[in-house]
Amino acid sequence: MRSPKITFVYLAIFGLAFLSFFACDSKNEQADVSADNFSVDEEELERNRSQIDVALAQNELWHSHWENEIGMFEASQFQLTMTDSIDPMEMPEKNPILKGDPLFPYQFPHPSGDGTMDIYSYKVEAHESIDSPFLNPDSEVVWYRQDGMRERLLFMGPSGMFEDGMWLNESEFLVLGYFQGMNGFRPMVWLINVETHILKQFQLEKASESYVPQSYISNKIKQLDLV
Numbered sequence: 001m002r003s004p005k006i007t008f009v010y011l012a013i014f015g016l017a018f019l020s021f022f023a024c025d026s027k028n029e030q031a032d033v034s035a036d037n038f039s040v041d042e043e044e045l046e047r048n049r050s051q052i053d054v055a056l057a058q059n060e061l062w063h064s065h066w067e068n069e070i071g072m073f074e075a076s077q078f079q080l081t082m083t084d085s086i087d088p089m090e091m092p093e094k095n096p097i098l099k100g101d102p103l104f105p106y107q108f109p110h111p112s113g114d115g116t117m118d119i120y121s122y123k124v125e126a127h128e129s130i131d132s133p134f135l136n137p138d139s140e141v142v143w144y145r146q147d148g149m150r151e152r153l154l155f156m157g158p159s160g161m162f163e164d165g166m167w168l169n170e171s172e173f174l175v176l177g178y179f180q181g182m183n184g185f186r187p188m189v190w191l192i193n194v195e196t197h198i199l200k201q202f203q204l205e206k207a208s209e210s211y212v213p214q215s216y217i218s219n220k221i222k223q224l225d226l227v
Contacts, residue, residue, distance in 0.1 A: 040080060040083060040200070045080060048080070048191060048200060048202070049075045049076060049078065050075070051168050051172070051174060051191065052075040052078055052174070052189050052202065053074070053075035054168070055166055055168075055174050055189070056074070056075055058166060059164050059166065059176060061164075061216075061219070062163060062164045062176050062216065065215070065216050065219065066178075066187050066208075069185075069208040069211060070187070070206040070207065070208050071206065073187070073204055073206055077204055077205065077206070078189055078202040078203065078204055079202060079203060079204075079205065080200060080201070080202055081201050081202065081203050082199070082200070082201040083198065083199065083200050083201075084198075084199050084201075085197055085198060085199070086153055086154075086192070086197040086198070086199050087197075088143075088151040088152060088153055088197060089151070089152040090149055090150065090151050090152075091149070091150055092148055092149060092150070093148070093150035094144065094148050094150075095107075095115065095116060095118070095144035095150075096121070097116075097118060097121050102221070103118075103120050103121055103124060103221070106220070106221055107120075108165055108166065108167060108173070109167075110146075110167060110170070111167050111169065111170050112170050113146060114145055114146045114170075115143060115144045115145040115146045115147075116143075116144050117141065117142070117143050117144075117165060117167070117173055118141075118142045118143075118144060119139070119140075119141050119142075119162045119163075119164075119165050119175065120217070120221070121142075122136065122138065122139065122140040122142065123135055123136055123138070123139045123140075123161065123162070123217070124136075124217065124221070135214050135217070137157065137158035138155065138156065138157055138158065139154075139155070139156045139160070139161050139162045139177075140152055140154060140155045140156070140162075141153045141154035141155075141162055141165070141173075141175055141190075141192070143173075143194060151194075153173075153192050153194070153197075153199075154175065154190060154192065154199070156177075156179075159180050160177060160178055160180060160188065161177050161178060161213060161217075162175050162176075162177040162190075163176055163177045163178065163216045163217060163220075164176040164177070164216070164220070168191075171193055171194055171195040171196075172191060172192065172193050173191075173192045173194060174189065174190070174191055174192075175189070175190040175191075175192065176188075176189060177190070178211065179203065180211075181207070183207045184207035184208050184209040184210075184211070185207055185208045185209075185211035186204055186205075186206070186207040186208075187203070187204040187206070188201065188202065188203050188204070189201075189202040189203075190202075
């Protein structure tokens, strides 16, 4: 009869082998998922880069602002780093940014009138009761639809900021901003399809070691003296 001690050793070895196999299988599965997330055909990638090129041309303020920080760059230098599906946080809420609000001129009306996209009201505190407008640490991109529903499409903590944006067409919205990593502040582009809820994230290889976070928004929204 096998001793309890030997039986325990066999069970321990079997358990470790099983866990090792499970861990390897999980890693392979995660690798497959990541590979799927990056599977975008070359024709679609070229279409996206053309969209970024249009955005840089029409958002000359943002483009020149970052060229002063990191030197010249163009759409072809943005690399796709992620594709993912968006699970929008949807709830009934009408757009609180009305005429007379200092942020009203800086919203992005839908091309066909289906509400507005807002990237500033969560970031910028500029109420009448506040003496000095300031930036919150977090950022979000919200679509206030015409039917009275609110969709949060993107959210980011203090490591980055959504600085500008534009509707490319009725179903695609492009966001310009930055992300702060170990190598500094890096310009970013996010492409959102509001119909399919697919997100694509692009980043520039160049980065700025020292960037003033509120510098672009202070320059664009001139009536706000951000602290």
